[in-house]
Amino acid sequence: GENVEQHPSTLSVQEGDSAVIKCTYSDSASNYFPWYKQELGKRPQLIIDIRSNVGEKKDQRIAVTLNKTAKHFSLHITETQPEDSAVYFCAACMDTGRRALTFGSGTRLQVQP
Amino acid sequence: ETGVTQTPRHLVMGMTNKKSLKCEQHLGHNAMYWYKQSAKKPLELMFVYSLEERVENNSVPSRFSPECPNSSHLFLHLHTLQPEDSALYLCASSQDVGEQFFGPGTRLTVL
Numbered sequence: 001g002e003n004v005e006q007h008p009s010t011l012s013v014q015e016g017d018s019a020v021i022k023c024t025y026s027d028s029a030s031n032y033f034p035w036y037k038q039e040l041g042k043r044p045q046l047i048i049d050i051r052s053n054v055g056e057k058k059d060q061r062i063a064v065t066l067n068k069t070a071k072h073f074s075l076h077i078t079e080t081q082p083e084d085s086a087v088y089f090c091a092a093c094m095d096t097g098r099r100a101l102t103f104g105s106g107t108r109l110q111v112q113p
Numbered sequence: 114e115t116g117v118t119q120t121p122r123h124l125v126m127g128m129t130n131k132k133s134l135k136c137e138q139h140l141g142h143n144a145m146y147w148y149k150q151s152a153k154k155p156l157e158l159m160f161v162y163s164l165e166e167r168v169e170n171n172s173v174p175s176r177f178s179p180e181c182p183n184s185s186h187l188f189l190h191l192h193t194l195q196p197e198d199s200a201l202y203l204c205a206s207s208q209d210v211g212e213q214f215f216g217p218g219t220r221l222t223v224l
Contacts, residue, residue, distance in 0.1 A: 032210055034212070034213075042217075043203065043215040043217055044156070044203075044215050046212045046213070087155070089155065089156055093210060095209075095210040100146070100161045100168075100169050100171075101158070101213065103155070103156040103158075105154075105155055106155040106156070
């Protein structure tokens, strides 16, 4: 089955700096890669996703890049703000057949004001 | 309430008790999921239901028994649990393979 590894497990940055979180996956058939943000005491929520037919996707201060050859994808947050502090999860799956997402172990991001 | 709801929000049970967790989605989705969230494994998939049929059982012990009577409701029946089963149990739904919408979770404590 799919195995997703996520690094780092914790990340502390100064407000205004950029943050990068990296994930690798094992199943070359995976073609859907979402990122979820979970604030303390709240439910996970999708912030951005990418499918394998594109290499990069941006949404304001958030971007995701995908390298299918190397089987890794990354989340980039620019101009970080204190409200970006949360746990971020990457995930991977195939968009046909098996529907289940395999999640990474999470990255706790702390943005220092 | 719209979206995905879960009841109860908190549950304390003894190891010999039988209880059930309930999840309801108001989004018209065709897939529902149970996850276990703990310090050891932040988001661990337990079960997947697609069109009311269980399509995945991720090696979950038989003391957890899911039920999906229709596309809007999902239950997790619990019996003879162990203290290590204490965790946050999250329900989610999606339309095919797309954004999963999570419920608020049930915080379970097994004494």
